[in-house]
Amino acid sequence: MGEKKTKNDKAWEELFQKYNILNEIEKNGFYEILADQIREYREPRLMCKFDHKNNLPDIFEKNNLNILPLSTKSYIIGDFKLFEDIKYDEKQKPQQMSIPAYIESVKPTDLYSEASALHCAYITGMIDDFINEESIFAVSGRMGSGDFHYNVLSSVGTSKQINVSGAQIEIDGGYESHSNFVLIEAKKQKVKNFNIRQLYYPYRVWKGRINKTIKPVFFTISNDVFYFFEFKFEDDNIFNSISLVKQKSYTVNYEKITQQDVDYVVNRATTFVSEPKVPFPQADDFTKVIDLLSYLYERDMTKDDIAEQLDFDKRQSDYYYNSCLYLGLANKYTNEEGTFATLNDKGREIVRLPFRQKRLALAELILQHEIFKEIYDKTVTEGEVSTDYIVSRMKHHKLYNINSESTFKRRASTIRGWVKWIMELPND
Template identity: 45%
Template sequence: MNNASKIDTNWTKIFNKYPILQTIKDEGKYIITAQQIKEFWEPRLMTKHDHSVNRPQIFIDNSLSILPITRGSYIIGAMDLYHDFALSDREKVFDSTDSMPVSSPAFIESIDFNNITSEATAINSIYVSDILRDFLNEPTLLPTVNGRMGAGSFSFSVNCLSGEDTSLLVDVSNSQIEIDGGYEGTNSLCLIEAKSSLSTDFLVRQLYYPFRLWTNKITKPIRPVFLLYSNGTYYLFEYAFEEIGNYNSLKRVQYKKYRIENDVITLQDILEIPKRIPVVKEPQIQFPQADSLERIINLCEIMNSDNKAFNKYGIAKLLQKSEMRKDIVIELSYKGFG
């Protein structure tokens, strides 16, 4: 049983043991402790729902989501916790064809810009190449905060998914957060959340909790930034919360795509490529179809960096094809994909 199936199974057991659905129906929320979750499996894994499709099936079926509120407890409810990267169905945010080329310092040898395998290295890359300075329009930026820390105490409202104009009040008291990168400039503090997989949406908490913590700590404006990296392209999204106490007041401020290109490609280089590629006959087997070349490349990157096998259900969940959870799947005949 893979992790996704194990998480689904164990959450179903938890819902069967505790009156979660009835309590949410009566009170709008259910508070569950890490100790209760740990009866079945590791809470850190059971509650890591970074994208809407990562939620266990029983959450999806009942339009539920979960948030940490202390170091040892969580709130479950019909909360609107996720935000799409694209502003509309027409916006192709992960089309890398119009990315802005930049160069890195010639003396940098410790970063292989052609083989970025971690979020930390991706963040270092946009810092040393001045991508971050250009994106934020901050001539001076220095790394100041990162890693795990307490979120402090604050309250906020979050929209409910009940079909009505309702919201839920959430109180947070020192829940643990993790900041992938924090860079302070003359005029602002930028807090970065980074991912190496291209996804359609993200958990707003990853930006909101750090934003609330540091808004209470310093006087400079806080600039939440989401960084996605794949196939040599850095996708940067800057957001702002229009109402500090409103989780769903997130608005995109700007969005840019960059590519680090230190090598100059000549016409002769391009003409030589076909000469070096052997032509082989296509195999007579079923072949996966995709509407995004960027996602195909991103999947290969993830499989290479994670060094683990994926079956077709794992791939579907990873790439957020939620409709494939209903067993409408692409049959892959290659070994390791069945």
């Protein structure tokens, strides 16, 4: 069954058809499109913001196309290599930092936006530690790009010159020290890749304005871990000349989870909830469920919103959305704008908890489902549990609306992933 098309998918397909865009690109190698043309279908700010590969509309993905802003009034579409992969060094142990004792306005349990996460990173000294120099928070927000040009590579290695004049850029945080100016692009979750434009355009703008070394930094926060990636551009005039300089991760001091804590939660799981009549989870990475809960704390979201914000494809957004419903932390409602997920009172209460209590509360919710408790116990006593065994127990419990053998096996992977997450809590 094909994935349901998003509003962006439909609007871009109509634009491509109306203006014969694929033929124009075949003839000229690119197509310049006006913001007013895009606005015939949807606002350009909604139609042209592709921060991750998964955000690309179907027609772009199928034809190996991307889009770049030229100004506030025009864009260029072509075969451009715009995304850089992010690789997290999971072997790197996060460095613990502390919020100064006199600070009461910033709490690590209240970091529900990129801005609040960056403020926390700044006052705890993470940013200064990362750049090895004291800095001052100097810049944030939207601004004009001025004029500059650069070359961008295609998927086959050809180059196209792009001329920018008065495009809009946005900086999540700019931090100035005696010798450096650090430009940070922030995301509230782990990502697989990012659009280089988010670092390159601010880099070029500020490279032309000040004499200090410009350090482009990509920042993510996930599962209460702060990740920093410093990049550099080997050639200022080549968009794709980006390379990683270093990465480092941090946490704010918190009470550690012990094995005794986990055992206490496990031993309390003696009565179980009835399996809810919602799709059984297919969301192997439980930390992404936690990330989604943080987003939902800030606002209600459609599946399209979730895909856009959390670097999911459309199918994944459905799976993680259903995981929140399955655990009883969210509800859904439909209005003229679509179907939304919204945190319920229990979800809001859990998201507000400190690090240790939040994770133990989530582990308790998982283990209230008998299939998860069974597989947890068997994994503890016997080690790795076979997929066939997990599937046999799933069938025994008559889980909601799982009908095919292949679906059973995919859902078994989620059970294994969530059990592993609980078992590794004392190592966080």
